[in-house]
Amino acid sequence: MPTEYNIAELVQKLGNNKEIFESAKEFQDMMMRYECAAMEIETKIKILNEEFSLRTQRNPIESIKSRIKSPASIYEKMSRKGYDMTIEAMEQHLSDIAGVRVICSFPEDIYAVARLITEQDDIIILEIKDYIAKPKENGYRSLHLIVAVPIFLANEKRNMKVEIQFRTIAMDFWASLEHKVKYKKNVENPEEIARELKECADIITSVDYRMQEIEHKTSVIE
Ligand code: 0O2
Numbered sequence: 001m002p003t004e005y006n007i008a009e010l011v012q013k014l015g016n017n018k019e020i021f022e023s024a025k026e027f028q029d030m031m032m033r034y035e036c037a038a039m040e041i042e043t044k045i046k047i048l049n050e051e052f053s054l055r056t057q058r059n060p061i062e063s064i065k066s067r068i069k070s071p072a073s074i075y076e077k078m079s080r081k082g083y084d085m086t087i088e089a090m091e092q093h094l095s096d097i098a099g100v101r102v103i104c105s106f107p108e109d110i111y112a113v114a115r116l117i118t119e120q121d122d123i124i125i126l127e128i129k130d131y132i133a134k135p136k137e138n139g140y141r142s143l144h145l146i147v148a149v150p151i152f153l154a155n156e157k158r159n160m161k162v163e164i165q166f167r168t169i170a171m172d173f174w175a176s177l178e179h180k181v182k183y184k185k186n187v188e189n190p191e192e193i194a195r196e197l198k199e200c201a202d203i204i205t206s207v208d209y210r211m212q213e214i215e216h217k218t219s220v221i222e
Contacts, residue, residue: 048061062105100164103172107168127146145163147164171208
């Protein structure tokens with residue numbers, strides 16, 4: 001996945017100032033490290049999916065996507081939180097520069113895959129936010145893990161933070177719509193929309209668990 005960051009373009013825009021060039025180079029190196037970390041996690045999860053599907057005759061994972069936060073979003077979050085605009089501060093304070101989203105078939109698959117990934121001995125769990133056990137007030141559900149994963153570069157090994165979001169297909173459908181609505185301006189009746197979204201989140205949860213029950217019943221017959 002290419003970063004949205006182009007050093008040549010940036011230097012051209014900012015002028016040939018050595019200090020700016022050095023910072024841009026440092027920033028680009030950081031982005032490259034996060035890209036490698038996201039690739040590491042994505043590969044680990046794909047391997048787990050392969051093995052799981054051999055044992056159970058089904059794939060617990062529907063899709064995996066990774067993304068690197070855009071420089072504009074990094075800048076916005078660092079300013080909003082009042083942090084220094086340095087590479088060190090970005091690495092220290094931001095947990096979601098590298099993000100991997102894993103869409104699972106059923107809620108139990110989320111916990112199974114999350115357990116398997118966190119049991120790997122090169123993964124360090126930094127934080128777990130279980131918005132499935134404890135959904136956000138608006139109805140948002142997902143399991144978020146912040147982990148550190150080592151990446152091996154030519155001359156060094158670095159532990160990099162990656163945010164892994166696990167959701168079912170239904171939870172992802174809900175989150176995409178809610179995300180779109182959140183950034184829409186001039187929405188009429190925002191309270192009504194929020195109430196409807198919350199209601200949909202509850203329906204979706206019930207459907208997720210009913211579908212899981214059906215899967216259990218049918219896998220006994222197989
Ligand atoms: P984007 O565009 O997806 O990157 P923190 O990182 O801990 O300082 P926060 O918000 O407390 O900030 O972390 P949290 O709750 O773990 O949320 C991080 C990400 O989860 C968000 O990233 C969203 O992707 C997703 N998320 C969290 N809450 C919601 C929600 O209510 N609705 C939707 N649709 N997504 C949510 P960003 O940076 O906000 O956005």
